[in-house]
Amino acid sequence: MSEAMETEKAQAAAWFRSLRDEIVAGFEALEDALVEGPMAGHAPGRFEVSETRRTSDDGSDAGGGLMSVMRGGRVFEKVGVNISTVYGTLGARAQAAMAARKGLPGMVEDPRFWASGISLVAHMQNPHVPAVHMNTRMFWTPHAWWFGGGSDLNPCIEYAEDTAHFHAVQKAHCDRHDAGFYPRFKDWADEYFYIPHRKRARGVGGIFLDDHCSGDWAADFAFIRDVGAAFLPAYRPLVEARMATPWDEADKDAQLVHRGLYAEYNLVYDRGTKFGLETGHDANAVLMSLPPLAKWV
Template sequence: MTDTFETEKAQASGWFRELRDEIVSAFHALEDRQGGDAPAGRMEVRKTSRTSEDGSDAGGGEMSVMRGGRVFEKVGVNISTVYGVLGERAQSAMAARKGIPGMKDDPRFWASGISLVAHMQNPHAPAVHMNTRMFWTPHAWWFGGGADLNPCIEYDEDTAHFHAEMKRACDPHGETLYDELKDWADRYFYIPHRKRARGVGGIFYDDRNSGDWAGDFALTKGVGAAFLPAFVPLADRRREMPWDEADKDVQLRHRGLYAEYNLVYDRGTKFGLETGHDPDAVLMSLPPLAKWY
């Protein structure tokens, strides 16, 4: 496969930036709706960079992080576009997992995406994760992504709402797709050493290459666009609920599970660190405070 995807790459990276801007605006509005003496939280934005082994330009992105807001204890919405040559470990992992021949002969890659993780002040408000991405090599391209809800105090109606919005995003692309991606998420967001899921699930997909780039991109945009209607009503519903120290203890212990998963199993964390991306951006998903016993 020759590199005929410059237009498609620009469309994908441009969409991820547009989605980031929309989400940041919505999160600022959430902060403004929450009363309190403290100032409403705002995202701090800084550039991130990736360093190639030979010191050449390898891309980067922008890290948008809010700490200590009225609604969000910590939330990050990162975008990145990185490129270069995969190292031997990444080449081997890619070839083994995705069955892509020729990676050793031509290990160039390009990847762009958006990654979001929100940890909330109120223990009744659920933490949440979302990401979508496009990956290109001279041998194949694919999309991946998904979103999953991570409440420490579960509410059945919140879970039902979140999954309904994810299903709404999937349905135009196949009547069985939601069930397939929900099952994939249930398997992927599982913590084997704890023998439990890290949350109440959502959808997940990777290696998405149906041969129809526009169709797969449309699915990816649909998943990204579904995030705000899936999550913001839940944050609005829970952000002013009373809570006590026992609730906070439950939240901190649940965050410990989240940290364990992201450090031990998450593919995005491993890929980001192995390919030399800014470690602060890669580890943005970690909670500000957590507890273990």
């Protein structure tokens, strides 16, 4: 592995950590800012932070990360902001899947990998505040490297202006790099975050990309940084606008049913969930995305 690539991997991992720190601080500030509405009398939530470790089959170190979870806050009923940097060799199933999906037959002969990223899922106290998901990541093998990730909004009670704002910020950050990125990655999100057995989308979309490798690492890294940097300006104003809105029992019921859709998608279809569990990462960190309560009718 070249010295340059080692430096680039370190830069990517450091960026994901800095983005994690910014988001955690921003979310705790939202907890402090809520002074009216149904949850104003509760104590502001704070993140509990724990280290995660991954070991290989022979017991050797294979990386890890930080799991930051807030439960029972004023604004966030459950939110996780996780980072990880893991490495080792892919198992037979993962090798075959990557060889087939990414056209990397050499994975069978040399199955080493390295992956680093941030993953966030927020489930909200107030049904009028949309749930949200975001992740960005870098993946390396001896045969190729690439970036992936995106962000998508999951309201149970949709406000058209919230959806428009979320998408507009995503588009503005994509347009800094290529005018074709936003329409391409928006369509990809619409396709990816779809629940076939329900014949409906998981939410109102956003952007999604994978296997992003132009051959220019610096340009691709600058773009994936903007995907992450778009998150707070896209999402925080929506929380601020809705977090004190009164709700009733019917609103909460709609939220719990919608969360059932989210759980179904993440357990049945999400590639990140499958990869995390198949490569032996901490199960609690992988399944952090699941809502604290959900309902099926």
